[in-house]
Amino acid sequence: MDKKKLVNLMADKGMTQAALADKAELSRAAIYGIMKGRKPTLPTLGKIAKALGVKPSELLEM
Incomplete structure (x- = not known):
């Protein structure tokens, strides 16, 4: 997951x-872990993307 992209979307x-x-x-521990570098599962990635109003692929590192 692209942490910088996640931080920017949250901001x-x-x-x-x-x-x-x-x-x-x-x-909150799951989000904290992801912010510290843990890779999310696909279902978790989907939930985060939905909450932010973006496609899951937008959160992936490219």
């Missing part, structure tokens, strides 16, 4: 890690 939407976790129906 654009005014979301904190806690807000993203709530909207994506994930634990």
Whole structure:
């Protein structure tokens, strides 16, 4: 996952890690881990993308 892209999308939407976790129906620990470099599962990636209003592919490193 492209962490910089994730941070930028969260900032654009005014979301904190806690807000993203709530909207994506994930634990705050899951979001924290991803922000620290852990790779999300495909279902988790999908939930995060949906919460941010983007396609999952937009969050992947290219």
